[in-house]
Amino acid sequence: MSDQRIERGLRELYDQDPERADWLVFGRIPEADRRGFLKGAGLAAMVAAVGAAIPFARNMPSGLIPAALADTHAGFTLYGKEGLIVRNDRPVNLETPPHLLDPDVTPIANFFVRNNGGVPDEASDRDAWKLTIDGEVERPLELTLAELKAGFEPVTLQLQLECGGNGRAGFNPSPRGNQWVIGAVGNGEWTGCRLADVLGRAGVKPSAVYTGHYGADPHLSGEAGRPSISRGVPIAKAMDPHSLIVWGMNGEPLPLIHGGPLRVVAPGWPGSCSQKWLTRIWVRDREHDGPGMTGMSYRVPRHPVAPGAEVPPEDMVVMESMPVKSVITAPETMARVAAAAPFEVRGHAWAGDRAVRALHVSIDFGATWMAVPITEPVNRYAWQHWRILVTLPTVGYYEIWARATDDAGVMQPHVVPGWNPRGYGNNAMHRIAVTAT
């Protein structure tokens, strides 16, 4: 079921754009490297990949795949995100294996990446980055990042961000798109200001219905000015004090790959509502209709449909809150533990706009369940954490299943929930394999 397919091999990546490949794989910056002079972190990454020092590294041309890697069929990883699974490299899409989600706040190195287009160039002066607020407002605004930092109350919150298509790999027939298994999710500690405060300064007119977000990432076609994605949220979600305009992540300036200098984080909703490289918020008098809002995108059938059904567009509605879900982060699947001895099983749970009320774990394929204590979130929309000591009675193969229940009593399903044309919202229980010896 788990699809570890790499969309393009290393050789193909290098054939098509060797300098970009260098940047992706080794973090070599082509401009600084024109004559192939390899140093610093890029060299360290290459040394680690080939498994030995490279005495003549200074002669190595940029865009050259080390022969040690060129003829292997092994997958490749991206610089700074070494532990992640490459679901696609153009656009860059990286999934986190569940055991790397173990820390309460997901480290930047482990945080999944979902791009629909390219990555813009790093801004030479981040504080000069401009954001426009226009449309159904009394006073259209143009604010620099420096003005956002100085002019609005700063907020730091832990907020979960999950791709709408997380779990897509579980649907059958298989919808097209990244075959995310479970790790297109993370819990970041984000610093920024409230979207509501900025909209308040602009003065939202009574005619305002929805936001439309725009970012600076280039479309894969190379067509200038064509957005890769432009989604938005209803005004009520934009006005929620947890919807932020963000410039910091885990205490650092927001990394370029996560939308730096500036992005939206609209927690609990499909990740696509959280526009990266944010340049404009267009306040609209109707549901936004940018790329990613219409047709089948980020929409689900109004009524349940049979797997594989053709659903007419008028029966598709915009997906809002993500469903209740949990992940087992320790032990790592395929672990071996001692029989008849307790060991810790732990993980996190979240529930879109809701909170998680209960968490249960089973070691006998769901026949019996243990209630597991779960923490309160540090703030609304933060991950909740759980842990329990489990003992496997005899030697043999076990599965550990985890199941969260939200505060409206809705529980994660045992099997894949309602099929939908693009494969959104699969919140089936997470299962791991553990062998007792």
Ligand SMILES: Nc1nc2c(c(=O)[nH]1)N[C@H]1C(S)=C(S)[C@@H](COP(=O)(O)O)O[C@H]1N2
């Ligand atoms: N400008 C822009 N914003 C974007 C995207 C994008 O392609 N371009 N992808 C969206 C999607 S689909 C998701 S799931 C999240 C992923 O955020 P991350 O890459 O920081 O994990 O960013 C969203 N914001």
Ligand SMILES: [Mo]
């Ligand atoms: Mo997404």
